[in-house]
Amino acid sequence: MITSGKGGVGKTTTSANIGTALALQGKKVCMVDTDIGLRNLDVVMGLENRIIYDLVDVAEGRCRLAQALIKDKRFDELYLLPAAQTRDKDSVSENGVKEMVVELKKDFDYVIIDCPAGIEQGFKNAVAGADQAIVVTTPENAAVRDADRIIGLLENHRIGQPKLIINRIRANMVKRGEMLGIDEICQVLAIDLLGIVPDDEYVIKAANAGEPTVMNPGSRAAIAYRNIARRMLGDTVPLMPLEEKKGLFRRMKKFIGMG
Amino acid sequence: MGWGVGCFMTAAKHLVTIKGVKDGLVFVLDDDCPFSEVLGELQHKLEKTHQQILSGPTIRVQVKLGNRIATEEQKESIRQLIGQQQNLIIRSIESMAPEPAPFGSEGNGITVMKGIVRSGQTVTHEGNLLYLGDVNPGGSLICTGDIFVMGSLRGMAHAGAEGNEKAIISASHMRPTQLRIAGFISRPPDEWGVDETYMEFAYIQDGKMEIDKIQHLYRVRPELYRFKG
Numbered sequence: 001m002i003t004s005g006k007g008g009v010g011k012t013t014t015s016a017n018i019g020t021a022l023a024l025q026g027k028k029v030c031m032v033d034t035d036i037g038l039r040n041l042d043v044v045m046g047l048e049n050r051i052i053y054d055l056v057d058v059a060e061g062r063c064r065l066a067q068a069l070i071k072d073k074r075f076d077e078l079y080l081l082p083a084a085q086t087r088d089k090d091s092v093s094e095n096g097v098k099e100m101v102v103e104l105k106k107d108f109d110y111v112i113i114d115c116p117a118g119i120e121q122g123f124k125n126a127v128a129g130a131d132q133a134i135v136v137t138t139p140e141n142a143a144v145r146d147a148d149r150i151i152g153l154l155e156n157h158r159i160g161q162p163k164l165i166i167n168r169i170r171a172n173m174v175k176r177g178e179m180l181g182i183d184e185i186c187q188v189l190a191i192d193l194l195g196i197v198p199d200d201e202y203v204i205k206a207a208n209a210g211e212p213t214v215m216n217p218g219s220r221a222a223i224a225y226r227n228i229a230r231r232m233l234g235d236t237v238p239l240m241p242l243e244e245k246k247g248l249f250r251r252m253k254k255f256i257g258m259g
Numbered sequence: 260m261g262w263g264v265g266c267f268m269t270a271a272k273h274l275v276t277i278k279g280v281k282d283g284l285v286f287v288l289d290d291d292c293p294f295s296e297v298l299g300e301l302q303h304k305l306e307k308t309h310q311q312i313l314s315g316p317t318i319r320v321q322v323k324l325g326n327r328i329a330t331e332e333q334k335e336s337i338r339q340l341i342g343q344q345q346n347l348i349i350r351s352i353e354s355m356a357p358e359p360a361p362f363g364s365e366g367n368g369i370t371v372m373k374g375i376v377r378s379g380q381t382v383t384h385e386g387n388l389l390y391l392g393d394v395n396p397g398g399s400l401i402c403t404g405d406i407f408v409m410g411s412l413r414g415m416a417h418a419g420a421e422g423n424e425k426a427i428i429s430a431s432h433m434r435p436t437q438l439r440i441a442g443f444i445s446r447p448p449d450e451w452g453v454d455e456t457y458m459e460f461a462y463i464q465d466g467k468m469e470i471d472k473i474q475h476l477y478r479v480r481p482e483l484y485r486f487k488g
Contacts, residue, residue, distance in 0.1 A: 145378050145396060145397050146378075148377045148378035148379075148395045148396070148397060148398075149377065149378040149379040149397060151377055152377030152378060152379055152380050152398075153379075155377075187411075188393075188395055188396075188413070190375055190393065
């Protein structure tokens with residue numbers, strides 16, 4: 001499951017991109033949106049206009065699970081189980097979600113559960129179905145506090161050893177000391193780092209167009225997400241350097257030892 | 260009664276040895292046997308066998324208990340016994356056992372806990388607490404006694420929670436959001452942020468909370484954690 005506590009840090013973007021990146025690596029992936037009432041995963045994936053049935057329909061027995069799944073035609077084996085927009089998070093119970101996830105696990109290599117913000121019923125529903133958790137945070141104090149809270153709650157729900165993704169890092173702000181550094185965040189949260197994603201305008205552009213960022217290999221965020229997917233599959237990939245590629249002059253200076 | 264038999268068996272060891280020193284006598288009481296045996300032999304010696312030294316000028320007596328820790332009643336019974344002899348004056352009753360120093364402001368005992376207190380979690384404890392791990396901002400540690408954190412204290416710590424103003428809060432990395440001792444609440448000054456290389460502790464003095472290096476604890480709370488070296 002992909003969670004964060006705080007809203008707006010990039011859970012849905014991360015879910016979409018990790019799902020897509022894993023599918024690009026040849027895995028069978030199903031993404032599940034549990035943000036009932038404020039569904040976004042379908043918008044970001046560009047599958048909004050193909051929704052007929054959703055998670056609540058499956059939970060309430062109006063359709064079979066297979067009928068609600070949407071296959072993304074751009075990839076081989078990428079599916080989406082959308083949330084409902086007309087209901088809210090109390091419409092499904094923990095057991096309902098758990099049963100669906102168990103059913104999905106039989107057919108898919110990876111089931112990625114996009115968790116809504118907060119610690120209430122939406123979170124509890126998502127946790128019920130999850131085996132492992134990825135906590136997303138941004139380098140801001142408020143986000144780190146909430147991530148810490150969520151990690152504490154995950155421990156209570158017996159989801160051991162969550163992994164951390166630090167999203168929307170602005171290298172120049174970190175250098176100026178205005179943004180928390182990677183080490184500081186890891187020291188406070190004390191969980192393993194899965195990856196870092198730099199702040200990238202392309203992400204917004206792609207989300208608006210309904211295209212997952214990883215499809216464009218030019219974007220640095222796309223490279224970061226692909227690295228994360230590779231790490232999930234077992235490769236050791238070094239963390240990407242945060243600084244932007246310098247111009248030729250700066251690189252010369254660095255080479256000589258002056259920059 | 261098996262005890263008694265055991266003691267007598269060991270080669271008629273004297274449980275009470277009376278030695279003469281320059282300014283009086285020293286009664287050395289064996290510290291292995293049950294107190295009643297020792298008392299019995301002392302009585303026996305005083306009343307029967309050592310009569311000759313016990314008549315005459317006043318003699319100062321020092322009673323050495325060895326490693327035995329005697330209760331007040333036991334010491335009283337020794338005093339009474341020796342006091343029956345008119346010419347003996349007890350100078351002191353000494354024990355080599357280290358006196359159990361009051362450990363911490365809440366009496367004996369310090370509990371050790373480990374882990375990490377995350378935001379939204381609270382750890383409460385009755386007594387003194389040694390916490391191995393971090394306390395993250397939004398997390399709290401509440402104790403009736405002292406708090407020692409080996410790790411980063413970035414959250415809230417409340418020592419002496421039931422009103423003990425002598426309690427202290429100590430942390431190897433002191434960066435709390437708030438510190439409370441008994442009823443006093445304080446927050447770190449805004450200039451904080453310089454990394455000190457020593458462990459610090461917080462205490463109440465004259466109605467205000469103060470912070471100092473841990474090396475100065477002995478000056479501030481001399482009655483705590485006494486040990487005889």
